[in-house]
Amino acid sequence: MKALRSTILGPVVATLLAMVIGGILVSAMGYNPFVVYGSLVSGAFGNAISVGNTITASIPLILCGLGIAIAFQSGLFNIGADGQYWVSAAASVWVGYHFTGLPGWLHIIFCLVVGMLVGAIWGGIIPGLTKAYVGSSEVITTMMLSYIGILLARYLIEGGPMQQKGFNPESPQIAQNTQLPYFNQTLMQSQLSLVAVAITILAAVAAWFLLYKTTMGYQLRAVGFNQRAARYAGMRVTLFTIIALCLSGLFAGLAGAVQMLGVDHQLLDGFSSNYGYTAIVVALLARNNPFGVLLAGLFFGALTTGGQNMQIVSNVPAALTDVLQGLIIFFVACERIIPQIIQWYRRRRSLHSSVAAS
């Protein structure tokens, strides 16, 4: 109980601290901080629609975050989830419109599987092989492939084979029966899809099970912690390096596929999601624990949707969301300072009282 309280207390106090500083900044710029924050919170949780939007926004973050967490647990830093996401998105969209006549559920599974495979290949093959055999830093290879992947996806719809006939650089829409049904359109008018939510929760459980309950996860973590001991234990370090990066890409790919089937329905120019980068923070704040990723992803989803509402309601420039987000992450990361501050405060107070007493 006490442990639980202290794990929750840190982030809460950190968030408050960030909001105070953000509030001062906002006030200095002439806005009313209470209106600003009110709109942030109500935009994230104010009504059923907001909640739906928050959950929807968190799904790609969670899925990418799971992949990044698996890589981290295996001692690897996948910084290129963005590219894996977009390449897989492109692939699943292609499967989604190119094949027709399949039953809906089968077609959906087909799209998801292709998305995951492409993500796994993009994230795992080149970075994995070069890491395992040449020792190239996966930080560089995944990052470079991420840029390449985004350029590739862009090429596909800008004059490439996936461009819809016509003028605009966008792909055709995926078949109607592959579009994940929205959750109760009248009650909750958001793009929330229960199927996507189920996939996400399932993915988190799967990641947790894989990491902590299977021999594969055991080996991944062993390789991540101590390669020499892993080799001593008879594990194939190179193989598991490749597997870890593939798995990481697989989850990012799943994110791309789910987002396309559930929300976007087509490949649109822009490619500005940055999920891959935000998901790094999601994974790390969750200490690479899959269930933590679920929570951290929701938190960031809330910040995103709340931030959009904040602009609408209080006219604050969009950039302020990023300012707040940066501050919150900073202080949450520094939450360890809080007990120290409390201690310091107590000590000072007791000093004061002892001085007063004497």
Place this chain on the structure above:
Amino acid sequence: MNIFADPQIWASTLSMAVPLALPAIGGTFSERTGVVNVAMEGIMLMGAFFGVAFAYWTGSAWIGLLMALVIGGLTSAAFAWGAIRVSADQVVLGMAINIFAGGITAFLLDTVFGFNGTPVSTPKLPNVSIPGIDKIPYIGEIFTNQSILVYVMILIVILSHWFLFHTRLGLRMRSVGENPLAADTVGINVWRLRYSGVIIGGLLSALGGAYLSIGVLNSFSVNMTNGRGYIALAAMIFGKWTPFGAFGAALLFGFSTALGIVLQGHGVSSNLLQMIPYGLTILALTGLVGRSTPPAADGLPYEPKR
């Protein structure tokens, strides 16, 4: 094709290497003392914005540059505080700085300068040619009319190498990044050196950012670093945490970007051509560079339980 005969491609290479090499060397300092630094992107943005802002307000690009360094230094000091004093996760902190910097610079641009951006009357740093060298046929053209920061960068590369590998302080810095406890037991102040490493990193990153805004240009636009801080991170690793290595990687990257530009206009999709720098980097990394091992204590907080 005689694209290589045109000195422009080399001049481009050099000038595009600056905003990569400077933060990459900055990151080298930080990581050599054991602090993983992914905050280059954000600190560059801070440097870029405040460089322009102060250049405009004071009418002097030099004061702008100075303030870019001051703000960059302060930002990295905040990062250093979190990373060193609080032992927070360094990657998370770095990302936090990046997100914050992207936000605050855009926010200030909007609220202070409005949507037309920074005023055109903002001064910029001078371009210079080196007398003597500019007379040499081919080479001269490369070194003619380059931003003064191009030459500053070359100086910094050399100085950094000397500092890290030939001075007592450099030796101590490296020892702190390799094994802080060992350094501590011989009486070295681990925290102070780590702070210095991170702040030097911040200064160099801010310099790289200022190069973008008041070196080549005289204006700021939202997210104008465009991921260069991350590429610099790659350049730092690529260069195996040495100044010359980082510089080389930055040159490679600048060159392949320039190549991508030159090759355009021959019917190939620009999207495909722009893959060149990234593809080339992977090839060079796997073909030539291979394993790059970071300083042993890179990313590990040091907190002696006293």
Place this chain on the structure above:
Amino acid sequence: MENFLEVIDLKKWFPGVKANDGVNLTLKRGEVHAILGENGAGKSTLMKMIYGLLEPTSGEIRLAGQAVHFRSPREAIHAGIGMVHQHFMLIPALTVAENVVLGDEPGGVNYNRREAVKRVRELSEKYGLDIDPTAKISQLSVGLQQRVEILKAFYRKARLIILDEPTALLTPQETRELFNIVRSLKAEGTPVLFISHKLDEVKEISDRVTVMRAGKTVDTVSTSGATPQDLANMMVGREVVLRVEKKDAELGAPVLQLNDVKVRDKSKNLRVKGITLELRRGEILGLAGIDGNGQFELADAIAGLLKPEGGQIVFDGADITHLSPAQRTERGIAYVPQDRHADGLVLEFDLVENTILRDFRKRPYSKSGVIRRGASEDYTKRLIQEFDVRPPHPSRKASELSGGNQQKVILAREVSRGPMMLIAAQPTRGLDVGAIEGIHRQLIRLRDEGKGVLLVSLEMDEILSLSDRIAVIHDGQIVDVVPGDTATREQIGLLMTGTRANAEVSST
């Protein structure tokens, strides 16, 4: 003689551990004062407080009559304290010279590399600790690294020198040289605090002994007045069996045959240059040698961690030269590696995960790719009890255990796997007498059960007391194989330098 150092009722409490809980100690000028105690008794903690690496919870440290409160080693160094650390405080990426001079480098702004090399060379010559100042630490054997650690302390000309288990990795010759240095320090009036688990060393070098148990100082006695047995009993708080009792070996069929095996290490140096050797069931074969002569590379090669450059490894009648480590494990090879932190354990894993490290693929620890936590945990609990691992919590991370207990976990895991052969490399390094006793008993039990044990050790005494046969390795080759019961220190010591004493012994 006046007291140079006084420690008065010193306490250091870590969360959940009272590492020091009332320590009293006096150190006179020109005295060599040994500290004895079991693993985890708190010796290193005490030294770290004196050196400013840890701040006491309470109590007082006085130096030359003045109370001191060091907040960092910087201050302790300033006050003239030098320390050789039990766990190396070296920077593998730097050179010997750089490591030694670090913190007090010659030169102005520039680091004067040449001067540093010169000074270190002079220093190593003066103390007879032969070492190449320009070599990188990462290329040195652990024994050589220990010398660097000692050089570091001497470089700073301290007024008080703390030696925390400096001899754990030294050869007998090196130990002798170190003792010469200690004696000359003593003659200069420099007091020395000396920690060792080797009672004969303590007897040889120290003037007084302080014994610690469970964070408290039990007693301080004059060395000359105490026998090793007395000291051991004081440490452990019970009677300890110092001599190993064992029956005669009942030799069985060969379990391991090495035919002209050649091995290169990771930096591609040929370290094992053609070894032919046989290990039989029911025997302990000791592999003696000075560190760096290829014995550990050979062990790695048998376990499959290094690929042999040439030759053949036959295990239980089958050629296993090209099998993977996992396959060898499967066939019944157990291995206690030399470096327990780097190879033997995943420190971030808990004890359960560490005990199944080698067999996690098998039932009952896993089933169709799924780890069975319950069964694994039961097994771990059993081992913890059987091998007296402390603290007895299966969910503790391995990193939270003391070195001795970590070693017990590794040994428990390897021995209990029911192997046909055990390679034990330095199995008792850094352990206290009580723990050593337990581990030696396990090795003998294994042998008595008809398994083959290859004991690779730098401890002459360990080799002599346990081995049925002793193979001596020098420069990657076996100099000779001699019977264990008749071998003497002198004989083995000579062989270790590569000199064959007489032809008769080798013919047996």
Place this chain on the structure above:
Amino acid sequence: AGCGTNSTGGSTSAGNAAGSASGSTSSLKVGLVTDTGGLNDNSFNHLAYVGLQKAEQQLGVKGSVVQSQSESDYVPNLSKYAQQGYGLVIAVGYLMHDAVEQVAKEYPKTDFLIIDDSITDRPNVSSAIFKSEEAGYLAGAMAGLLQTGHSLKGLNSQNVVGVIGGQDIPPVDSYIAGFQQGFKKEDPTGKVLLQYTNSFTDQALGSQYAQNQMSQGADIIFPVAGGCGIGAINAVKSAGKYAIGVDTDQAYLAPQNVITSAMKGVDTSVFDTVKSVQSNTFHSGVTNFDLKGNGVGLGKVLSGVPQSVIDKVNALKQEIESGKIQVSANVQ
């Protein structure tokens, strides 16, 4: 709030922040959703906002802006305004095509305006299409005339001009296509270098592209790349060459170097639509903004440009308006 925008000369000092609730209770609320380029794109998002600000000041409507952070934000953002009772919701950019279709169907009572795209099958959606190719044509023609006549100080003997596109997308390409046709018309042997930066923000990259084109002999450069193009104009300025602005009148960026600007009236379209909703004359369907209606056109012309050139360009303008010249929006 800092009132530093120089977009409008109006003296009404309504701080753009936290709209003061001084208007009538039933005042029209207008929501603007930008695409992921954001308000600082130096292009259509920015222009749409300028139009909205003008409407706020002159028509007394209450405006609100939200900048989308990813493609997935379009639907939620558009819906949010509709839910909150905004009378008009403006979607900036063709990328929001499908999002507008979907949301407009769900909120039939709300009026929508989409910029740079045409949606014809919804009674509550108005579309604004800009014939930026026509403006590009005139700009190209002017460049061609200047090149052939060498009629500006410092023009070299090669007839090379450069075009820098931000990305290979319709709103960019229509300008470029027009530019190419206009240039070829007046300078059939001249050469147009065309490159894409794939960025609308990276000024330094824009500057490099410009330098590269200048090293290939280009001395008039037409950047169609938002903020990235500003870098190009900057490079042109320091090299003493010439540029043509885009979207807005960019002469202020380099008064000695910007020959003219090819502009499109996104601000006008926004303002007009707000006005129509306010006066209940909103109509669905496509509104074409072209030369004829001054929906697109050229900006201020550099003083050094000979009158003959200006006359010729004006003649071309007449021909386009009369339909004698048809300008295609497809890049060659």
